Amino acid sequence: MRAQPAASHFVDGRPLEDETGAPIPVIYPATGEEIARLHEATPAVIEAAVASGVRAQAAWAAMRPVERARILRRASDLIRARNEELSLLETLDTGKPLQETLVADWASGADALEFFAGLAPTVTGETVPLGQDFVYTIREPLGLCVGIGAWNYPSQIACWKAAPALALGNAMVFKPSEVTPLGALKLAEILIEAGLPPGLFNVVQGRGGVGAALVTDSRVAKVSLTGSVPTGRRVYAAAAEGVRHVTMELGGKSPLIVFDDADLESAIGAAMLGNFYSAGQICSNGTRVFVQKGIKEAFLARLAERADAIRMGDPLDPEVQMGPLVSQAQLEKVLAYIEKARAEGGRLVCGGEASVSPGCYVQPTVFADVTDEMTLAREEVFGPVMAVLDFETEEEAIARANATDFGLAAGVFTADLTRAHRVVAQLQAGTCWINAYNLTPVEAPFGGVKLSGVGRENGRAAVEHYTQVKSVYVGMGPVDAPY
Ligand SMILES: NC(=O)c1ccc[n+]([C@@H]2O[C@H](COP(=O)([O-])OP(=O)(O)OC[C@H]3O[C@@H](n4cnc5c(N)ncnc54)[C@H](O)[C@@H]3O)[C@@H](O)[C@H]2O)c1
C-alpha cells in the first residue's frame, strides 16, 4: 500500500520537496508497512513558508469577510464530497478504523471551516461613547500564525486551527506531527482548489526541531499547539521570548463521575467511548471513572461484557470498531502502563494484553480498585486503558476528581440534574459533559484549565484567540493643552 504525496511540503500554493531534509518514514500502524517517505523541512523550506505567509497575509486581511468565508465554505464542501477518499488516507496515517474516520475526522474539519466561514462576517468592533468624543474598536487579524499538531486527530487538528485563523484574516504555517503527516497536505491542496490565494496555508514537515524553528521566528505572531504538557511548556516558553499569542491544547487525566442513580447502560457506553474510541488516543478521555460504591460491581460486570464484545482488527474492515495504536512506540508505552497498573495492585477486569499481531494492537483494558496514588490514576496513558475508582459521597468525588494538575475535561452521570449542575460548577475542567461524554461539536469552545492548556478552540471563543483589538480614540473638539 502506498500513499506517497506529490512532495513533503506545501508552500506558496504548490507542493515543495527538498530531499536534503532528514527522512520521515510514514508507517501504517496496522501492518507496520511504510506507506510513504517524506523529508523534514530544511531552513530553506521554513524560510519559503514563512516568507510566503507574510507576503500573502496583508491582501487576505484586506478582503471582505464574506469573500474569505466563501472560499472556506467551498473547501468544506470539497472535503465533504471527498470524505471517503480522505478518511481512507486518515486511516492509513493513524490506524484508526474507517468506521471512525468516516464520521469523526475530516467531517469535523469540514464543520470547522463551515462554522468559521459563517462566523467571520459577524465579527465587528464596538463603539464607546465619551461625551462628544468616542472610541471605536477594530478586531484585526494577528498576522502569521503557526499551527503545530498532535498525531491522534491530524486532519481535524489542522482544520480546527486553519479555519479560524484564515476566516479572521490570518495566514498559517502548519507543522503536522511527524507520526501522521499526510492529512494536512490534503487540506492545503483543497484550500487552493477552493480559491485560497497561495501562501496563506503552508504545510512544512518535521520533528520538534522544525516546530521550534517556527515558534521562534520573529515574523510569527501566534502559536497554536496541540500536544502533550511537556511539549506545551517548551513551546509556550519559546513563544514568550517574542511575546507571541498562544493557544495550548494539551493533555488530560479527566474524571468521569457515575452516581448510583445514573442510567447504567448510558454511563457504561460513555465510559467506553471515553476510553476506547480511537484506541483511547484522545486528549479529553475520561480515564478516571469514579463509580459510586453501591453500583460498582454491576457497572464492572456489564462493562466487561460490553468491552469483550468490541470488534478489533483490520481498520479498513467496515465492521471493525477498534484498530491499533498509532505506533510501536505508543504500543510499548501503553503496555508499560498496564504492567505498572498490575504491579501497583490494580484489579484487571478485562483486556490487558497486546493482541492481533502484526500491528500495534492493545485490547480494551479495564482496571478496577484503582486508587488516587496509582500511576494509572495520575498519568496520561493515551491508550485503551480505563481506571475505575470507587467513591461514596458527592463531596469526596469532586475533591478527588479535582486532585490533578490537568484540567481538560470532566463528565457527570446522574438522573438528578440539580446535582449534575452543582457538581459541574465545582469541577476544574475546560469542558464538562452531563449525561454525555467526549462530544466536541465545533460550535462549542474547547480547551483546558490548569496544565491542560490556555486559550480555546472552536465556538465564538476562538475569535479572541485569532484577532486582537485596536482602540481608536476620536477627538471631536479642540485639544485642551495646559501649555
Ligand atoms: N487538548 C487537545 O485538544 C489535544 C488533542 C489531541 C492531543 N492532545 C495531546 O497531545 C499528546 C499526544 O500527541 P503527541 O504525542 O503528538 O504530542 P507531542 O507533544 O509529542 O507533539 C506535539 C507536536 O509538537 C511538536 N513538537 C515537539 N517538540 C517541539 C518543540 N520543542 N517545539 C515545537 N514543536 C514541538 C511535535 O513534532 C508534534 O507536532 C497527548 O498529551 C494529548 O493529550 C491534546
Ligand SMILES: C[N+](C)(C)CC=O
Ligand atoms: C478534540 N478531540 C477531543 C476530538 C480530540 C482530542 O484528542
Ligand SMILES: [K+]
Ligand atoms: K503513521
